[in-house]
Amino acid sequence: MHTSDRIERKILLKAPRSTVWRVVANAEAFGQWFGVALEGKRFVAGARTQGQITYPGYEHMVWDVEVMRVEPERVFAFRWHPYAVDPGVDYSGEPTTLVQFELEDMDGGTLLHVVESGFDRIPAERRLKAFRMNSRGWDEQMNNIETYLAIP
Template sequence: MHVLDRIERKVLLNAPRKQVWEALTDAERFGRWFGVALEGKTFVAGQTIEAQITYPGYEHVVWKARIERILPQTLFSFWWHPFAVDPNIDYDQETPTLVEFTLEDRAPGILLRVVESGFDSVPGVRRQKAYKMNSRGWDEQMSNIEAYLNQAGPKRTP
Protein backbone atom coordinates (compact mmCIF):
# COMPACT_ATOMS: atom_id res chain seq x y z
CA MET A 1 0.00 0.00 0.00
CA HIS A 2 1.42 3.38 -0.99
CA VAL A 3 1.16 6.03 1.68
CA LEU A 4 0.51 9.54 0.49
CA ASP A 5 2.70 12.42 1.65
CA ARG A 6 -0.12 14.53 3.09
CA ILE A 7 -3.37 14.40 5.00
CA GLU A 8 -5.96 17.10 4.39
CA ARG A 9 -9.16 17.70 6.32
CA LYS A 10 -11.74 20.51 6.24
CA VAL A 11 -14.59 21.51 8.47
CA LEU A 12 -17.09 24.35 8.10
CA LEU A 13 -17.37 26.03 11.49
CA ASN A 14 -20.39 28.13 12.36
CA ALA A 15 -18.38 30.60 14.44
CA PRO A 16 -16.79 34.02 13.99
CA ARG A 17 -13.28 34.03 12.50
CA LYS A 18 -11.84 35.57 15.69
CA GLN A 19 -13.27 32.76 17.80
CA VAL A 20 -11.93 30.04 15.48
CA TRP A 21 -8.54 31.77 15.44
CA GLU A 22 -8.40 31.93 19.24
CA ALA A 23 -9.32 28.23 19.52
CA LEU A 24 -6.30 27.49 17.30
CA THR A 25 -3.67 29.92 18.52
CA ASP A 26 -4.46 30.53 22.19
CA ALA A 27 -2.43 27.61 23.56
CA GLU A 28 -4.75 26.97 26.50
CA ARG A 29 -7.85 26.87 24.28
CA PHE A 30 -6.05 24.71 21.71
CA GLY A 31 -5.13 22.29 24.48
CA ARG A 32 -8.74 22.00 25.64
CA TRP A 33 -10.06 20.65 22.33
CA PHE A 34 -6.84 19.02 21.11
CA GLY A 35 -6.20 17.07 24.32
CA VAL A 36 -2.95 18.62 25.60
CA ALA A 37 -2.27 20.20 29.01
CA LEU A 38 -1.22 23.67 27.80
CA GLU A 39 -2.36 25.75 30.77
CA GLY A 40 -0.11 28.78 31.22
CA LYS A 41 1.65 28.22 27.89
CA THR A 42 1.81 30.39 24.78
CA PHE A 43 2.44 29.64 21.12
CA VAL A 44 5.36 31.71 19.79
CA ALA A 45 6.71 31.34 16.24
CA GLY A 46 10.16 29.74 16.29
CA GLN A 47 9.74 28.23 19.75
CA THR A 48 9.24 24.62 20.76
CA ILE A 49 6.46 23.81 23.17
CA GLU A 50 6.04 20.61 25.19
CA ALA A 51 3.12 19.45 27.31
CA GLN A 52 1.46 16.29 28.56
CA ILE A 53 -1.21 14.75 26.33
CA THR A 54 -4.54 14.43 28.16
CA TYR A 55 -6.25 12.16 25.60
CA PRO A 56 -7.27 8.86 27.28
CA GLY A 57 -4.73 6.14 26.61
CA TYR A 58 -1.98 8.59 25.64
CA GLU A 59 -1.41 10.36 28.96
CA HIS A 60 2.15 8.94 29.05
CA VAL A 61 3.02 10.88 25.88
CA VAL A 62 4.53 14.36 25.78
CA TRP A 63 3.19 16.51 22.93
CA LYS A 64 6.04 18.43 21.36
CA ALA A 65 5.75 20.95 18.55
CA ARG A 66 7.89 23.72 17.08
CA ILE A 67 5.67 26.63 16.13
CA GLU A 68 6.41 27.64 12.55
CA ARG A 69 4.17 30.55 11.56
CA ILE A 70 1.33 32.57 13.03
CA LEU A 71 -0.25 34.85 10.40
CA PRO A 72 -3.07 36.61 12.26
CA GLN A 73 -6.49 35.06 11.60
CA THR A 74 -5.18 33.31 8.46
CA LEU A 75 -2.52 30.62 9.06
CA PHE A 76 -1.15 28.74 12.07
CA SER A 77 1.49 26.07 11.53
CA PHE A 78 3.83 23.86 13.52
CA TRP A 79 6.27 21.00 13.04
CA TRP A 80 5.87 17.77 15.00
CA HIS A 81 6.57 14.06 14.85
CA PRO A 82 3.44 12.16 13.82
CA PHE A 83 2.21 9.43 16.14
CA ALA A 84 5.29 9.85 18.36
CA VAL A 85 3.99 7.67 21.19
CA ASP A 86 6.79 5.19 21.98
CA PRO A 87 8.88 6.47 24.92
CA ASN A 88 11.82 4.30 23.73
CA ILE A 89 12.22 6.12 20.40
CA ASP A 90 14.14 9.39 20.03
CA TYR A 91 11.88 11.09 17.51
CA ASP A 92 14.12 14.17 17.43
CA GLN A 93 16.37 12.18 15.06
CA GLU A 94 13.53 12.09 12.50
CA THR A 95 12.35 14.77 10.10
CA PRO A 96 9.06 16.17 11.45
CA THR A 97 5.87 16.72 9.48
CA LEU A 98 4.35 20.18 9.00
CA VAL A 99 0.82 20.86 10.25
CA GLU A 100 -0.87 23.92 8.71
CA PHE A 101 -4.24 25.31 9.74
CA THR A 102 -5.80 27.88 7.39
CA LEU A 103 -8.99 29.89 7.83
CA GLU A 104 -11.20 30.97 4.95
CA ASP A 105 -14.51 32.84 4.96
CA ARG A 106 -17.25 30.52 3.74
CA ALA A 107 -20.87 31.43 4.43
CA PRO A 108 -22.32 30.87 6.99
CA GLY A 109 -19.01 30.60 8.88
CA ILE A 110 -15.33 29.78 8.59
CA LEU A 111 -13.80 26.94 6.60
CA LEU A 112 -10.97 25.48 8.66
CA ARG A 113 -8.50 23.41 6.67
CA VAL A 114 -5.69 21.36 8.19
CA VAL A 115 -2.93 19.87 6.06
CA GLU A 116 -0.22 17.67 7.51
CA SER A 117 2.58 17.09 5.02
CA GLY A 118 5.97 15.42 4.94
CA PHE A 119 5.07 11.77 5.58
CA ASP A 120 7.56 10.77 2.85
CA SER A 121 10.29 11.76 5.32
CA VAL A 122 8.95 9.63 8.18
CA PRO A 123 11.09 6.47 8.56
CA GLY A 124 9.63 3.64 6.51
CA VAL A 125 9.20 1.33 9.50
CA ARG A 126 6.60 3.64 11.01
CA ARG A 127 5.37 5.74 8.08
CA GLN A 128 2.21 3.73 7.27
CA LYS A 129 1.12 3.51 10.93
CA ALA A 130 1.79 7.23 11.54
CA TYR A 131 -0.18 8.16 8.42
CA LYS A 132 -3.10 5.88 9.34
CA MET A 133 -3.26 7.04 12.98
CA ASN A 134 -3.00 10.72 12.07
CA SER A 135 -5.63 10.35 9.32
CA ARG A 136 -8.04 9.10 11.97
CA GLY A 137 -6.74 11.63 14.46
CA TRP A 138 -7.44 14.61 12.18
CA ASP A 139 -10.99 13.35 11.57
CA GLU A 140 -11.49 13.34 15.31
CA GLN A 141 -9.77 16.69 15.90
CA MET A 142 -11.98 18.43 13.33
CA SER A 143 -15.00 17.13 15.27
CA ASN A 144 -13.35 18.20 18.53
CA ILE A 145 -12.81 21.82 17.49
CA GLU A 146 -16.35 21.99 16.10
CA ALA A 147 -17.79 20.68 19.39
CA TYR A 148 -15.53 23.00 21.39
CA LEU A 149 -16.68 26.06 19.43
CA ASN A 150 -20.36 25.06 19.61
CA GLN A 151 -20.08 24.59 23.37
CA ALA A 152 -18.07 27.81 23.78
CA GLY A 153 -20.62 29.86 21.85
CA PRO A 154 -19.93 33.41 20.66
CA LYS A 155 -18.11 35.35 23.33
CA ARG A 156 -17.43 39.04 23.50
CA THR A 157 -14.04 40.10 24.74
CA PRO A 158 -13.78 43.37 26.64
Protein backbone atom coordinates in the same frame (compact mmCIF):
# COMPACT_ATOMS: atom_id res chain seq x y z
CA MET B 1 -5.98 12.57 -5.70
CA HIS B 2 -4.59 10.18 -3.09
CA THR B 3 -1.16 10.92 -1.75
CA SER B 4 0.79 9.28 1.01
CA ASP B 5 2.70 12.49 1.82
CA ARG B 6 -0.15 14.63 3.12
CA ILE B 7 -3.36 14.47 5.10
CA GLU B 8 -5.94 17.15 4.36
CA ARG B 9 -9.14 17.96 6.24
CA LYS B 10 -11.64 20.78 5.78
CA ILE B 11 -14.52 21.68 8.06
CA LEU B 12 -16.99 24.57 8.01
CA LEU B 13 -17.20 25.84 11.57
CA LYS B 14 -20.26 27.87 12.52
CA ALA B 15 -18.24 30.62 14.17
CA PRO B 16 -16.61 33.88 13.07
CA ARG B 17 -13.00 33.75 11.97
CA SER B 18 -11.83 35.62 15.10
CA THR B 19 -13.37 32.93 17.32
CA VAL B 20 -11.93 30.05 15.30
CA TRP B 21 -8.54 31.77 15.32
CA ARG B 22 -8.64 32.06 19.10
CA VAL B 23 -9.27 28.33 19.61
CA VAL B 24 -6.57 27.39 17.06
CA ALA B 25 -3.79 29.85 17.92
CA ASN B 26 -4.35 30.39 21.66
CA ALA B 27 -2.37 27.56 23.25
CA GLU B 28 -4.67 27.13 26.26
CA ALA B 29 -7.84 26.96 24.14
CA PHE B 30 -6.11 24.70 21.59
CA GLY B 31 -5.12 22.31 24.34
CA GLN B 32 -8.70 22.10 25.62
CA TRP B 33 -10.12 20.68 22.39
CA PHE B 34 -6.93 18.95 21.16
CA GLY B 35 -6.29 17.06 24.40
CA VAL B 36 -3.10 18.64 25.75
CA ALA B 37 -2.48 20.46 29.04
CA LEU B 38 -1.23 23.84 27.82
CA GLU B 39 -2.26 26.10 30.70
CA GLY B 40 0.03 29.11 30.88
CA LYS B 41 1.62 28.30 27.49
CA ARG B 42 1.75 30.42 24.34
CA PHE B 43 2.32 29.69 20.66
CA VAL B 44 5.19 31.85 19.40
CA ALA B 45 6.73 31.44 15.93
CA GLY B 46 10.22 29.96 16.22
CA ALA B 47 9.64 28.59 19.72
CA ARG B 48 8.82 25.13 21.08
CA THR B 49 5.62 24.43 22.97
CA GLN B 50 5.22 21.34 25.12
CA GLY B 51 2.44 19.95 27.27
CA GLN B 52 1.25 16.72 28.83
CA ILE B 53 -1.21 14.86 26.59
CA THR B 54 -4.58 14.44 28.30
CA TYR B 55 -6.14 12.12 25.71
CA PRO B 56 -7.04 8.77 27.32
CA GLY B 57 -4.35 6.17 26.74
CA TYR B 58 -1.69 8.73 25.84
CA GLU B 59 -1.35 10.54 29.19
CA HIS B 60 2.21 9.22 29.56
CA MET B 61 3.29 11.33 26.58
CA VAL B 62 4.43 14.90 26.10
CA TRP B 63 3.08 16.84 23.12
CA ASP B 64 6.07 18.68 21.65
CA VAL B 65 5.87 21.04 18.68
CA GLU B 66 7.95 23.76 17.08
CA VAL B 67 5.72 26.65 16.09
CA MET B 68 6.54 27.75 12.54
CA ARG B 69 3.97 30.41 11.60
CA VAL B 70 1.46 32.55 13.46
CA GLU B 71 -0.27 34.89 10.98
CA PRO B 72 -3.27 36.31 12.86
CA GLU B 73 -6.62 35.00 11.67
CA ARG B 74 -4.98 33.35 8.62
CA VAL B 75 -2.36 30.66 9.27
CA PHE B 76 -1.05 28.73 12.25
CA ALA B 77 1.58 26.06 11.63
CA PHE B 78 3.82 23.78 13.66
CA ARG B 79 6.19 20.86 13.17
CA TRP B 80 6.09 17.63 15.16
CA HIS B 81 7.03 13.99 15.09
CA PRO B 82 3.92 12.16 13.84
CA TYR B 83 2.59 9.31 15.96
CA ALA B 84 5.68 9.33 18.17
CA VAL B 85 4.03 7.17 20.83
CA ASP B 86 6.58 4.54 21.87
CA PRO B 87 8.22 5.77 25.10
CA GLY B 88 11.22 3.53 24.37
CA VAL B 89 12.05 5.23 21.07
CA ASP B 90 13.97 8.48 20.58
CA TYR B 91 12.29 10.21 17.65
CA SER B 92 14.43 13.36 17.85
CA GLY B 93 16.63 12.33 14.91
CA GLU B 94 13.68 11.76 12.59
CA PRO B 95 12.26 14.35 10.21
CA THR B 96 9.08 16.10 11.34
CA THR B 97 5.81 16.72 9.54
CA LEU B 98 4.33 20.19 9.07
CA VAL B 99 0.82 20.79 10.37
CA GLN B 100 -0.84 23.90 8.95
CA PHE B 101 -4.21 25.39 9.89
CA GLU B 102 -5.63 27.90 7.40
CA LEU B 103 -8.77 29.97 8.04
CA GLU B 104 -11.08 31.36 5.38
CA ASP B 105 -14.37 33.26 5.67
CA MET B 106 -17.34 31.35 4.27
CA ASP B 107 -21.08 31.86 4.29
CA GLY B 108 -22.26 30.58 7.63
CA GLY B 109 -18.90 30.61 9.38
CA THR B 110 -15.22 29.89 8.88
CA LEU B 111 -13.65 27.19 6.72
CA LEU B 112 -10.81 25.51 8.61
CA HIS B 113 -8.36 23.71 6.32
CA VAL B 114 -5.81 21.48 8.05
CA VAL B 115 -2.90 19.93 6.14
CA GLU B 116 -0.23 17.69 7.61
CA SER B 117 2.57 17.10 5.12
CA GLY B 118 5.99 15.48 4.99
CA PHE B 119 5.13 11.82 5.62
CA ASP B 120 7.32 10.70 2.70
CA ARG B 121 10.39 11.66 4.79
CA ILE B 122 9.33 9.60 7.83
CA PRO B 123 11.33 6.34 8.17
CA ALA B 124 9.75 3.64 6.00
CA GLU B 125 9.13 1.25 8.90
CA ARG B 126 6.94 3.91 10.64
CA ARG B 127 5.52 5.86 7.73
CA LEU B 128 2.30 3.96 6.97
CA LYS B 129 1.30 3.54 10.62
CA ALA B 130 2.02 7.22 11.37
CA PHE B 131 0.00 8.28 8.32
CA ARG B 132 -2.96 6.04 9.18
CA MET B 133 -3.04 6.97 12.86
CA ASN B 134 -2.72 10.71 12.20
CA SER B 135 -5.33 10.51 9.45
CA ARG B 136 -7.74 8.97 11.95
CA GLY B 137 -6.62 11.49 14.56
CA TRP B 138 -7.42 14.47 12.31
CA ASP B 139 -10.92 13.10 11.71
CA GLU B 140 -11.40 13.06 15.47
CA GLN B 141 -9.84 16.49 15.98
CA MET B 142 -12.18 18.07 13.42
CA ASN B 143 -15.09 16.72 15.49
CA ASN B 144 -13.41 17.95 18.68
CA ILE B 145 -13.00 21.55 17.48
CA GLU B 146 -16.56 21.62 16.13
CA THR B 147 -17.91 20.35 19.47
CA TYR B 148 -15.72 22.76 21.44
CA LEU B 149 -16.98 25.74 19.44
CA ALA B 150 -20.61 24.63 19.92
CA ILE B 151 -20.32 24.84 23.74
CA PRO B 152 -21.86 28.16 24.83
